[in-house]
Each structure stands twice: as C-alpha cells, then as structure tokens.
Amino acid sequence: MQIEKYSLGIGDRFGRQGLAQLRAVQLAERAGVVVVPVWNKSFREHSLIGTKPEDVRAEADAAVRRGGWKHPYHVDADHVGLKTVEGFLAASDFYTLDVADFIGQPADDGAIAAFVRDLAPFRGTLRIPGVEATFEVTDAVLERIGRSYLRAVTEAGRTYRHVAAAKGEGAFIAEVSTDEASEPQLPFELFFILGALAREKVPVQTIAPKFSGKFLKGIDYVGDRAAFARELDADLAVVAHAISVFGLPPSLKISVHTGSDKLSLYPILHQALAKHGAGLHLKTAGTTWLEEVIGVALSGARGLAAAKRVYELALPRFDELVKPYATVVEIDRARLPAAVAGWSADDLVTRLRHDPSHPRYDVNFRQFVHVAFRVAAEMGDEWTGPLEAAAEVAGRCVTENLFDRHIRPLFLGA
Secondary structure, three states, X not given: OOOOOEEEEEXXXXXXXXXXXXXXXXXXXXXXXXXXXXXXXXXXXXXXXOOOHHXXXXXXXXXXXXXXXXXXXXXXXXXXXXXXXXXXXXXXXXXXXXOHHHOOOOOOHHHHHHHHHHOHXXXXXXXXXXXXXXXXEOHHHHHHHHHHHHHHHHHHHHHHHHHHHHHOOXXXXXXXXXXXXXXXXXXXXXXXXXXXXXXXXXXXXXXXXXXXXXXXXXXXXXXXXXXXXXXXXXXXXXXXXXXXXXXOOOOOEEEXXXXXXXXXXXHHHHHHHHHHOOOEXXXXXXXXXXXXXXXXXXXXXXXXXXXXXXXXXXXXXXXXXXHHHOOOOOOOHHHOOOOOOOOOHHHHHHHHOOOOOOOOOOHHHHHHHHHOHHHHHHHOHHXXXXXXXXXXXXXXXXXXXXXXXXXHHHHHOO
C-alpha cells in the first residue's frame, strides 16, 4: 500500500462529520487536485469519548459510500505504540508510530556502536542536493544522533513489526513522528534518522519532523515564518535524497502535525511543494470539533444553549482539561470570559471562528474550547442531541472550514 501524493488527516471527535469532511476533498478534486482523506483518532481520544477504532472505520466507509468517492482513503491509528496498537489492528491501514517517550533515551552502547559502524561510509563532508550548507560527519556526530534517536527508531521498528505480523508487509502505511523532540532536527540529523529507519527495515512513508516555532492547537503558527520556510525547504530536499540513498519508499513525504489552522504557513507550504514536486500529509487537530461547536451555536436556541453549556461546565475544570495539552496550548486564563450566559450566537461564533481579522476573535477562548471536547462527551445527549439537530449547518461549517481555510490555500494555492 502506497500513500498518495497529497493527504489530509481529519479527526472527528463525535463521528458525525465524515461526509462533510469528504465534501471538502471532493471540492479539491473538482478543482483538479486529489487530496486523499485519512480519518484519524488517537487512543486517548477514544478513551475520553468512549469510541472504538471500528467506529472510525465505519464512519469513513459510510462517508465514502454515500459520497461516491472513487479515490483511496485511509484510517489512521493515531499516535500508537506497542501498548496501544492492538485495538487498532482490525480497523486501521495507516499507523502513526508514536515514539515521543523514547526520543532522548539512549540505546545501549553496543547498539550505538553498531549504528555508528553501519553509517560510517557517510563520514566526512556530507552534501545533500538542494541544501546549501554542508555538514561534517564524524563518529562523534553519529554517536550523538544515535543517543538522541536510536532508541526511538528501535521502538518504531518494534511497533511496525507487530503491525506487519498481524496485517502483512505492504498492507498498511507507516508514519513516524519525531516532532516531540526538544529542538528542530538539522537537515543532516533528519537524514540519519531516516537512515536509521531504513536500517531498522521500517518502510516509512510519512515522517513528521520537528520545526521551530509553536504549533498550538486550533490557532495560527507562532514563530519565525522565514525560519520555518528554510527548514521546510531543507527537509524536503533531505527526504528526496534519503529515498535514493537508503532505498526508502518513493512515496515518502513530510507530515506536518497539528497542521490545521496554521493559516500563515499554507502559502509557504504550497510554494515549497511546487518547487520540489513533493507531496505532503497535513494532520489536522480538532478543527472539525470547533466547527461543530460553531454550527451548533448557529442552529438555534437549543444549540446555542448547548454550546454555552460546554464552556460553562469546562471553565471550573480549567487545570484538568488543559493539563494533557500543556505543551501545545498557551491560554491566558485571566483573559477567558467569566460568563457567557448572555451571549448571542454571534457573540460566541465571532470569538470562536478562526478569523484573526475580526475584532472579537479570541485565541484564548478558541484554544480552551478546543480542549473542552471531553466535557461535551460527558454531557451525552445534552450535547449529541443538539449536534444531530444541527447536522446541516454544522456540516456546512466543517466543509467550508476544511476547504476554504485549509485545502484551497495549501493544495490549490488559491
């Protein structure tokens, strides 16, 4: 199984927006670009909401059947390791191998020595086509990379082989994420990480490197966009070179995690992909959930009350709800509204919708509602009832958000 050139990871907390999400990629298809949908949900999200991987597969299959989608599509076991992958084996054909806990944990000395020995042919001046800088590679450099990443690569290999034993070689797509590292990888570091994955016999098809700046949930990129552009350009060149040097799959491409709502990066990404003729996997993070809240609030009095109730129940639990996302949100609690009971739908929507040009747009409110989905899940019918009643307007919000704010500028350059 080979991943297509362009793909979009789409999450759906409550499993009701599959067709609306599909409509967004169908709009891209009509415009001349095939963007393959990859429905994803993590073990943590399943646990919090009470769903199962089979639910995601059923949603994806139903959306494709109803929507008449004729291109491939996938279901991603998002952020899995050996401890959590078993429940995803039947339903998923895309596996994001989560090695975050193992980055920076040193492998044993014998394994590091073998890694240095196997990659010794690259000692000296390393030149990567398309990367202006050159890199001096010594045994000490290789050992440092091994101590930072070899344990993580080994763990990715263990999880990959477990999946392959169950599903068969070539029957699924493997992604490896290194975006949990403390610092962005330099081009030569990414090159040797990919070399280590090839050495471990992991046919990785998407790799998520660490970029500089902040990729916070639900809001735009925070950082130096010029630095991001330089890093992306180098990483795309590294991937192309690693494919030829290490014999990795020709479909290998960059994956951008927490990539939704990074509006200022999409023109940069589009330009870089065109320059290199490269593919991309963009993994969204909660943007559909936020559009559901907007759609429910716009649907009428019952929906507005439910949307406000989510916030009212969540606010006293601020610390609890933010803690699991502490590294990927920056919320000034003092600036969150103390009460929303008197708000109109417009009051709520203009603060929540990702329109930085609007004077009411509120990055703190938006990020906090992003992490409050757990409260909506606990509300049961008090939330899902209004959500079902708001199906048409919520679905329209989901489709327009994915296409207009994400797919159009990123993949169409419009």
